[in-house]
Amino acid sequence: MKTTVRGFKRLALAAGVAAVGLLLTACGSNSSSSKGNYTSELKQSKQLTVGLEGTYAPYSYRKDGKLTGFEVDLSKAVAKKMNLKANFVPTKWDSLIAGLGSSKYDVVLNNIAETPERKKSYIFSTPYIYSRxxxxxxxxxxxxxxxxxxxxxxxxxxxxxxxxxxxxxxxxxxxxxxxxxxxxxxxxxxxxxxxxxxxxxxxxxxxxxxxxxxxxxxxxxxxxxPVHISAMFNKKDTKLQAKFNKVLQQLRKDGTLTKLSEKYFGENITSK
Missing domain, CATH: 3.40.190.10 (Periplasmic binding protein-like II)
Structure with missing residues (x-):
């Protein structure tokens, strides 16, 4: 009888170890899958770091010392829906795109047109401006x-x-x-x-x-x-690009894009 009890104890212990093993495996799997999330592609945790000039009204410029503009407000709206804070890095045009290549920021929003040459090195969001x-x-x-x-x-x-x-x-x-x-x-x-x-x-x-x-x-x-104006990402950041596109579609659907366009341009320039 004692032998049987020990046998049950051993079986119970083995089952417990197996359960713990399965739990750890599951946790490891979740952890691994979380690394595939777009947040793993961010330069800084909980922030969407945005490169722009900050001197190009009405896209991005300073008013009373504060950064504002269509692309500034758009970046904030996108970041908010992604549960992130928009962090802006004003950069001169001649080094703006190179700064993305060196991972100075996550994305560039600066009235940038999609061109065949740029597509060789970078990936783009769906257009948020159709520039006619x-x-x-x-x-x-x-x-x-x-x-x-x-x-x-x-x-x-x-x-x-x-x-x-x-x-x-x-x-x-x-x-x-x-x-x-x-x-x-x-x-x-x-x-x-x-x-x-x-x-x-x-x-x-x-x-x-x-x-x-x-x-x-x-x-x-x-x-x-029309020229397609889009956000630009490094080629490796495909998950961040996909999440950005999803949020951009939501902002288009709920009228945010139109509202921001009319605020800064007096007309809707975001329609295809």
Missing amino acids: YALITKSGDKTINKLADVKGQKLAEGTGTNNEALAKKLGAKTVPSGDFTTSLALIRQGRVKGTINAREAWYAYAKSNSIKGLDYHQVSDSQAE
């Missing part, structure tokens, strides 16, 4: 009404921009311009015939400045396809 072109000319000038009319004409364009590339492709002569305001001044002065730029640049300018002396010509998608 606009043609701006001097009021009363009937010689330019659409993109096909710019051939042989002198246009003010930023060096190295998509706008300059399109103008040249269409046969225009380009005059270097440092920013949109300068381009508009050159048009008013009659030094150039116009400028091709993003419609959101026009919306943002018109929201707080006089547009007297200027005409805005909407460029249809058939004339030039």
Whole structure:
């Protein structure tokens, strides 16, 4: 009888050890699977570290010393839904993308267009802006009404921009311009015939400045396809990209994207 009891004790002990083993295995499995979660790809725990310029209104800029703008508010909204805090790292444009490559931050939101060249080294979120072109000319000038009319004409364009590339492709002569305001001044002065730029640049300018002396010509998608503006990630951070996309879809569905766009641009620039 004693032998039997010991036998039961041994069996019970063995079963207990097995149960503990199974529990540890399960815990180990959960731990392992948690490492596959997007949070393991974050630079800092509980933070979404965002690279941006912080000097490009209305996307990201400082107002009364505080960082604000469309992409700042968008980053905060995304981070909140991910149960994270948005941590911003303002960086000059010439080293912004390189900073992502060296893991200085998790993601870049800086009005960045998806291009074949960039896609070789980075991955992108679904677009949060569909940037359509606009043609701006001097009021009363009937010689330019659409993109096909710019051939042989002198246009003010930023060096190295998509706008300059399109103008040249269409046969225009380009005059270097440092920013949109300068381009508009050159048009008013009659030094150039116009400028091709993003419609959101026009919306943002018109929201707080006089547009007297200027005409805005909407460029249809058939004339030039919209440029996709997206968040950019390192290629290895696929889980973070997927989570970002899921949250972005939620913000689009609940109207947050539209609300932020209308706040900073006066129009909805987030629709396809």
